[in-house]
Amino acid sequence: MTIIGKKIRMERILNRNTGNTVIVPMDHGISVGPIDGVIDMKTAIQNVSEGGANAIVEHKGLVGEGHRKEGTDIGLIVHLSASTNLSPYPHAKTLVCTVEEALKLGADAVSIHVNIGNGQEKEMLQDFGRVSYESRTWGMPLLAMVYPRGDKIKDEYDVNVIKHAARVGDEMGADIVKVSYTGSSESFREVIEGCSIPVVIAGGEKMDSDRDILEMVKGSIDAGGAGVSMGRNVFQHRNPKLIVRAISSIVHEGANVEDAIQLLEE
Numbered sequence: 176m177t178i179i180g181k182k183i184r185m186e187r188i189l190n191r192n193t194g195n196t197v198i199v200p201m202d203h204g205i206s207v208g209p210i211d212g213v214i215d216m217k218t219a220i221q222n223v224s225e226g227g228a229n230a231i232v233e234h235k236g237l238v239g240e241g242h243r244k245e246g247t248d249i250g251l252i253v254h255l256s257a258s259t260n261l262s263p264y265p266h267a268k269t270l271v272c273t274v275e276e277a278l279k280l281g282a283d284a285v286s287i288h289v290n291i292g293n294g295q296e297k298e299m300l301q302d303f304g305r306v307s308y309e310s311r312t313w314g315m316p317l318l319a320m321v322y323p324r325g326d327k328i329k330d331e332y333d334v335n336v337i338k339h340a341a342r343v344g345d346e347m348g349a350d351i352v353k354v355s356y357t358g359s360s361e362s363f364r365e366v367i368e369g370c371s372i373p374v375v376i377a378g379g380e381k382m383d384s385d386r387d388i389l390e391m392v393k394g395s396i397d398a399g400g401a402g403v404s405m406g407r408n409v410f411q412h413r414n415p416k417l418i419v420r421a422i423s424s425i426v427h428e429g430a431n432v433e434d435a436i437q438l439l440e441e
Contacts, residue, residue: 226418256299286353290324300343317349321354331355351374363394373402
């Protein structure tokens with residue numbers, strides 16, 4: 176029964192026809208506070224859902240703030256780990272929610288953030304193992320956000336550490352892994368080849384150019400990626416609804432960058 180449950184929940188966060196997804200994380204309030212774009216969560220969620228996003232990520236305390244009483248539905252991923260940028264150890268993520276609690280909140284999936292290559296890696300991997308076990312027990316899809324960040328990492332966008340991060344998510348039992356983009360379709364293809372589960376890219380810091388955003392999305396899809404999990408570049412965009420629509424056209428419809436830009440201009 177848990178296998179059936181997981182399949183049903185996966186269809187709420189992935190497009191069943193393409194197998195790809197457009198996820199918008201909105202869990203930034205714990206790490207950096209109420210930044211622009213996620214101050215009013217109801218409006219933020221409404222914008223991305225109308226744009227065609229498949230799912231959002233948020234922490235347990237805000238579940239219900241943007242609940243879909245009307246309009247387009249959207250998948251709910253409850254984030255289980257957290258840290259603040261005020262901490263002396265901002266890369267050390269701590270579990271703040273459980274799979275069972277997320278299930279009671281109505282989550283379609285859960286997510287965990289793990290940073291590898293730093294002094295707290297041991298504890299985060301241990302937490303990852305526990306969450307992976309609980310997710311399989313409850314039939315809950317697990318999104319793992321795995322980043323190479325810490326004292327041992329010289330370049331967190333290097334293809335060798337990115338493909339290692341993706342493989343960690345795969346080996347630990349995640350259903351989807353989120354990593355940073357390596358900068359080119361050719362190099363990102365190495366990440367995809369070394370990972371047996373769907374790989375989505377992070378949006379990173381806020382970009383000034385729509386073309387840069389869309390070229391990154393297109394490059395990841397061309398490499399075999401399964402979509403995006405973008406926060407600031409979506410909810411802080413001048414028109415979140417339209418940028419989601421443009422990204423979705425690439426992720427789900429195979430549009431090229433020029434077609435996607437045309438959607439923004441229209």
